[in-house]
Amino acid sequence: MAAPSLPSQIVQFNSKAMEDKLKRLALKVSHHEDNIRFLKSQLNAVEEACIDLGIKLGNYHSSVAAVVNNDTSAQEAEQRTIRSILDQDNTAAGIICQLKVRHHELASKMPLMKDILGFVATLGKVDNDNLSRLLTEYLGMDNMLALVCKTYDGVKGLEKYDKDGIIDKTSGVHGLGRSVGKFLDGRFTVFCLENLRPFSGDVNIDDPQRRLILHRPRLPGGQPPPGFLDFAVNMIHLDRAHLSCLTASGHGLRETLFYTLFSHLQVYKTRADIQSALPLIKDGAVSLDGGILRPNGSFCLGDSQNLEVKFPVNIEVSSLPENIAEMEEQVKLKNWEKERVLEDMKREEDLLKQVKELYMKQKQELMDYLTHPAVTQTWRDSPTTHSPATPGSNPFGAKPSHKRW
Structure with missing residues (x-):
């Protein structure tokens, strides 16, 4: 070649x-x-x-x-929430709250009461009254008054049925109501911590509040949208006793209960901020001036409601x-x-x-x-x-x- x-x-x-x-x-x-x-x-x-x-x-x-x-103080704010729940006479929350507050010795001996951790409204606090009203309206009274049980056995103990599936009014929470002269009217919501699907991401272990590590919304240039404050689930303040409350799998209230309630709900300063950030909102948003965008894309318009039961405000000076x-x-x-x-x-x-x-x-x-x-x-x-x-x-x-x- x-x-x-x-x-x-x-x-x-x-x-x-x-x-x-x-x-x-x-x-x-x-x-x-x-x-x-x-x-x-x-x-x-x-x-x-x-x-x-x-x-x-x-x-x-x-x-x-x-x-x-x-x-005022955080303790006084919490007491106001308790009094508001007590005023809900014919609800499961009102009956359980009355037993815990006014019949504490009797309630402490009831196996049914030991599994009830509390109510949604009493398990978290927020930093100001405006945010309290806003998140309360977003959740609604049914969720705010919902009972929170640790295990499914506790849920089963709240209500019994006969062979025909009819509610036994002499047992469970219905029987407890009769014991204090109250009669439960209508349905009520119960959350079971061990049955809730927990947040699958990471928790900030360096944060005393163990807030969730969530990806903040970003504009194409990498900047956060104007007016974005935080995710609602991370704006809930948990007391030390509630921070130590963990499921058998090691998940806390923020990863289970409050993530179930709020998911990736975003909090903005104004309604206009929500409007400009719409492409970046997937699980709903609220604004401090009263705007509410539901996860299904629907807007809540009109005047805000002032619900009776609200999250306590964590405004103690020492904290x-x-x-x-x-x-x-x-x-x-x-x-x-x-x-x-x-x-x-x-x-x-x-x-x-x-x-x-x-x-x-x-x-x-x-x-x-x-x-x-x-x-x-x-x-x-x-x-x-x-x-x-x-x-x-x-x-x-x-x-x-x-x-x-």
Whole structure:
């Protein structure tokens, strides 16, 4: 087989050199793209931290205002909720609450009462009265008065039936009502913690409240939508006793009960904020000015309802954070870090643009050379441009001829 001619070898050598240069440029493009992806993840983390700090500071200031304006305490707020439940005479919640509050000694001896953890309205608190009214209206009275049992055995003990499926009014919660002169009227809702499907994601173990790690909504540019405050499930405050309440599988009230009730419900400042964030809302949203968007996409319009039973407001002065100055300093540091990351991203994007332009230019040169090697070679061999392999450069070690004329 004949060896390739010298011009053919020159074409191969030049094309190989150009391909190698193209590969090096491609690696540089990939390197800058990786840097930008890393910086974007850093930016998202910094923005998440800024949002969390902003929420904590906002809750602090609203709580301070509530204490100043109302001169009340968390214990008093909780007692008001209990009194409101007691006023619901002919409900399962009213009957159970009356037994626990007014007949505590008798109730403590009843096996049925031991499995009842409480009512939805008494198992969580919120940071201000406005949020309390809003979330209460979203859930409705049936859910707010719902009994919460630890196990399914507790649920079964609430109601008994005869062989024809008729409710036995002398047993279960119906019998308890008769014992205190109350008669249960209508249906009632019961949540069984061990039967609820828990949140499948991660919990923030560094957070004393063990809030859920949820992906915040993001605009195409990576910014959170205007007015977004938090997810409702993470705005519920749990007392220490309720934080330690776990199912047999190790899940707490936030991952089971409150995630079932609220799921990914988003909380915004205004109705206008909800409107602008509609493409980012999947499980409904509420706004502090009274807007409610249900998970099925329906809007609740008209005047807000002032329901009798509401979440207690956690506004005890002793529970407020003491490191506000430190939190405000952290906000400044995070904003500075955000600016630095944005500067790094801008620099990487400029470098990426330059390398991409060089890459496209080199790619076009290679295509032109492979298509018209003779023409390209003539251009590359001009006095101002020296090819890595020209007829006079002797790249293959060919011995020159010494013929005498």
